[in-house]
Amino acid sequence: MILADDAATARLGAALGRVLGVGEAVCLSGPLGAGKSTLARGLIRSLTTPDEDVPSPTFTLVQVYDGRRLTIAHFDLYRLSRPDEAYELGLDEALDEGAALIEWPERLEGRLPADRLDVEIAFDGDGRRVRMTPHGAWQGRSLGTLD
Known part of the structure; x- marks a missing residue:
């Protein structure tokens, strides 16, 4: 599919958020600046509120949001050196309790x-x-x- 602009990217994220269920993940990959954070913001805001503050978890590695129908954990794995680190950060628990949005999933090898x-x-x-x-x-x- 082709997305013309940031608004279309955010709409795709919102559509994914509407059908995301407990125990499921959305894994975002692509080069820096491709729109992963824009899509993530649209997805998270579809589960929380339209004006939810959604900072990139590049430095915190994970941000957790209590959504209206499920909890979503937003992982940015860019800085990880080992796949086990994602699980140490609570990836399994996030999937047990809600859903996960994972940027840079290739770090999970x-x-x-x-x-x-x-x-x-x-x-x-x-x-x-x-x-x-x-x-x-x-x-x-x-x-x-x-x-």
């Missing part, structure tokens, strides 16, 4: 949650190209509308 949607974002001219690959519970799930 294949130790990814079974029920996940891989979202790859790439530059495409002035817009972004997104490829989504469902795994486990995400297979066959409709995102509904992107409004």
Whole structure:
């Protein structure tokens, strides 16, 4: 799918948030500046409030938000040196109690949650190209509308 601008990227994030369930993850990959944080912000705000402060967890590594229907833990794994560090930060617990949004999932070296949607974002001219690959519970799930 092609996303023309940041607003379209945020709408995709909101659509993902509307169908995200307990025990599931959305894994965001792509180069710096591709729109991972914009998509994450749209997803988190769809679960919390439209004006929720959603800072990048680059330095804190994880931010947890109590949503209206589930808790979402936003992980930024960019600075991790070992896959085990994500689990030390509480990735398993986050999935037991709610859902996880994972930026830089390649840092897990294949130790990814079974029920996940891989979202790859790439530059495409002035817009972004997104490829989504469902795994486990995400297979066959409709995102509904992107409004």
